[in-house]
Amino acid sequence: MTDIDPKFKPESKLDLELSVLNPHPERVPGPRLLQELVQRTSDSALPAIHHLDNHGEEFLLSYSQLHRAVDSLASRISRSLGKASTLEHFVVPLLVPQCPHLYIAILAILKAGGAFCPLHLDAPPERVRFILQDVSAKIVVVSRDLVSKIPQDEPDRIILIVDQDDVEEPTSPHSGPVRDSKPHDLAYVMYTSGSTGTPKGVGVSHDAAAQSLLAHNRHIPSFRRFLQFASPTFDVSVFEIFFPLFRGSTLVTCDRGRMLNDLPAVIRMLQVDACELTPTVAGSLLRSRKNAPCLKLLLTIGEMLTEPVIREFGGTGESGSILWGMYGPTEAAIHCTLRPSYPGDCAVSNIGFPLDSVSCFVASIPEEGSAYEFRILPSANPASSLSEGTN
Known part of the structure; x- marks a missing residue:
């Protein structure tokens, strides 16, 4: 300092x-590798993942099924890379929409000893090419219907396709990572929008990410079903994915178009009781707590809170506050500060206190x-x- x-x-x-x-x-006691935060089982017998697709079909994945699928895909990644990755840490870009494949792929990359780097589904080819070159990608994980978005100009680059078989019929149990990850190794890399110049990759270590998530535990109220709303290229998604799985709760996921079209209906249908949104999304898509009476915890991030959002979701009266303000730049591992249970008359600039x-x-x-x-x-x-x- x-x-x-x-x-x-x-x-x-x-x-x-x-x-x-x-x-x-x-230092908060607990695992120092990000993937080790994920529970092997849920004490409450809750599913690990509950997904609603764009056809309205629901899909449930238990914690044991999740780990079997992760082990299988991690083994595929290891075999694909061979001995080349045993000498150094590697970053694996992935182009997968918000669905069980995405979360399985993220955990599998970590278990195989690498760091994950989400790519935006709508990224132009030149941006995808830049990121692949910037992280020296030896392998890319991609959904079958998005393969055409990956440049084919590097003959030595491996393109690994994930599909429903990786969820429903996992094989090849994983015997160990290509390399043993260390706490100081990168866990993930997030790229800025690049709207003001060349995109910048922000790398976060296992230790930083794990400490951040562990530090939340004594401050965040209990919940059963957490909605994964943020784009995977927004680092808040790391909290949305790993914190519910650390708690043994259910990670609720949905086709993104469906969420943007009618967020309150998705929350009601899937009985979501916790989520994290920007104030803009909370004010424009969620609008009122009456629209989602099952929601008991609303975290906000990414922008300064607004008075209408505080008035609607905060409070000290009979209904109480469900609003928590979170703050933190990508470089500081998701969240740095939190303001619990916003009263209805709290200043919009109040960012609360730092995590432990x-x-x-x-x-x-x-x-x-x-x-x-x-x-x-x-x-x-x-x-x-x-x-x-x-x-």
């Missing part, structure tokens, strides 16, 4: 501490040519927030 603003003269030790929240972040594994600082932006990287300020000063973690 760098210097305190030399112009800041604290009158007491308390004044200085007020500008740093959770100055000594803790995170420190938060109020800092000024350094001037050009300044000797300081940034300057820590008293907490009352309007400035930028910074964070650091235990890893």
Whole structure:
């Protein structure tokens, strides 16, 4: 950590501490590899995955079925790569829509010793080609109907197709990863939109991701059925996928077009009791808690909260608040802070407190040519927030 603003003269030790929240972040006990967070079974006998496809067909996958499918696909990845991947860590791009295949593929890539890198379904060919080259992809995992979107100009690149057989008829039990992943290895790589220039890949380690998810556990209320709404290229999807499976709850998934067309109907039909949305989606698609009476927990992320969303989903009265504000950039492993149970009159700018594994600082932006990287300020000063973690 760098210097305190030399112009800041604290009158007491308390004044200085007020500008740093959770100055000594803790390591949270638990697994240090992301895939090891996923429960082998559910104590409550809940299914691991409940999927609604674009034809209205429902598909259930138990925890034991999930792990068998993961083991089978991990074995296919290992055999496809052969000995080439035993010497170094590897990143596996995947182009799969939100369905059981996606979650099986993500877990299989991790179990095979790699890091997953989701590709946007609508990404133009040049962007897909750039990402494949940027991560030096030796293998790509793709749904059968999306194979044409993968450039065929690298003869040595392996294209591994996943389909329904990987879910319904898994074979070849996995005997072990190609390489033993270490906590400091990358777990996933997310690429920015690239709207202002060349897309930038943000890599997050197993340790950082696992610590972030573990740190949520004592703060997030219990739930049974969590909706996976975010695009896989949005890092919030990592929380949506892994946290329910860590809790032994059900990961509820749905065809994306159906969710965007009538989100409240999907929540009611699939009896979703928890989800995470941007304030824009909460305000425009969900609109009212009366539209989804089964929803008991609404996390928000990605934008500043709005007063209408706080009034509708927050509160301290008889109905209580179901609204939790989450904050965190991709580089900081999903969420850094949370504001539990928003009261109806809470300021939209209130981002709450840091997770146990995170420190938060109020800092000024350094001037050009300044000797300081940034300057820590008293907490009352309007400035930028910074964070650091235990890893």
